[in-house]
Amino acid sequence: MQITGSQLVNRAGNWGRHIVILGAGASIAAFPNGDANRKKIPMMNDLIAILGLELLLKRGGIKNTDRNFEDIYSELYENDPESPFLKEIEEVIYTYFDSLKLPELPTMYDHLVLSLRPKDLIATFNWDPFLFDAWNRNKNKIPTPQIVHLHGNVRLAYCPEHPVYGERGMYCPKCDREFIPSRLLYPVKIKNYANNPFIKTEWEVLKKYLRQARTLTIFGYGAPTTDKEAVNMLFAQTLYGQWVENHPLPLDANFDELLFWIRPLVDAEHVLGAEKDVV
Ligand SMILES: [Zn+2]
Numbered sequence: 654m655q656i657t658g659s660q661l662v663n664r665a666g667n668w669g670r671h672i673v674i675l676g677a678g679a680s681i682a683a684f685p686n687g688d689a690n691r692k693k694i695p696m697m698n699d700l701i702a703i704l705g706l707e708l709l710l711k712r713g714g715i716k717n718t719d720r721n722f723e724d725i726y727s728e729l730y731e732n733d734p735e736s737p738f739l740k741e742i743e744e745v746i747y748t749y750f751d752s753l754k755l756p757e758l759p760t761m762y763d764h765l766v767l768s769l770r771p772k773d774l775i776a777t778f779n780w781d782p783f784l785f786d787a788w789n790r791n792k793n794k795i796p797t798p799q800i801v802h803l804h805g806n807v808r809l810a811y812c813p814e815h816p817v818y819g820e821r822g823m824y825c826p827k828c829d830r831e832f833i834p835s836r837l838l839y840p841v842k843i844k845n846y847a848n849n850p851f852i853k854t855e856w857e858v859l860k861k862y863l864r865q866a867r868t869l870t871i872f873g874y875g876a877p878t879t880d881k882e883a884v885n886m887l888f889a890q891t892l893y894g895q896w897v898e899n900h901p902l903p904l905d906a907n908f909d910e911l912l913f914w915i916r917p918l919v920d921a922e923h924v925l926g927a928e929k930d931v932v
Pocket residue numbers: 812813814815817825826827828829830
């Protein structure tokens with residue numbers, strides 16, 4: 654027996670939390686033509702070429718730049734984690750990711766933010782700003798899910814003294830000091846999450862949510878050929894072993910049309926929340 658789209662609205666169950674975990678492949682799938690200015694989204698295997706890091710790396714004594722960035726970075730880090738050369742590479746990467754801009758029309762990340770509820774969570778490994786920017790431009794339209802950035806993010810900053818964070822450039826509401834930009838966590842073999850207060854908190858939030866999760870979606874860790882199945886998986890749910898009818902968002906809709914389409918679902922959740930507020 655299949656649950657239909659209209660049953661989702663008219664017979665909404667009090668379903669538990671849905672956690673969505675996004676890897677680099679998610680941003681590649683969401684932005685196949687790059688950002689608003691057609692700037693490409695790099696992965697570890699083409700980051701050196703896309704960012705034009707070859708000359709810099711050669712200057713730093715790396716002979717073979719035709720390798721995965723992850724390997725080269727790990728190697729440099731093992732030699733000297735405090736090397737100024739490493740900082741120089743990080744600066745180029747930070748600047749590139751910071752320059753990426755969301756396309757104007759709704760993207761897959763807008764669809765994702767709009768299709769989840771406030772009790773849900775999106776955890777991303779990505780440095781790019783797309784998920785944060787999509788969340789930011791939708792957060793006042795309907796109740797949105799929480800997001801956490803497991804490897805830091807170019808848009809985010811935090812107060813080292815207080816458990817507060819927000820967009821880069823903002824000030825701590827408690828001590829009025831400007832937030833410190835979140836560091837990006839780089840691909841080294843042993844990642845020390847505990848050393849970075851911002852990233853440590855993000856992982857703690859994810860762990861807490863995972864303990865209460867009813868549905869878990871992992872998207873973007875597979876090889877590119879598996880992306881198609883993964884996209885379908887993003888909007889599929891298996892709960893109580895019942896299949897849910899495909900109920901996809903209108904992918905070509907503009908923001909007004911999307912909000913019109915999604916309103917009955919938001920209202921159904923709202924009624925449900927008023928009846929019984931289960932975490
Ligand atoms: Zn503070």
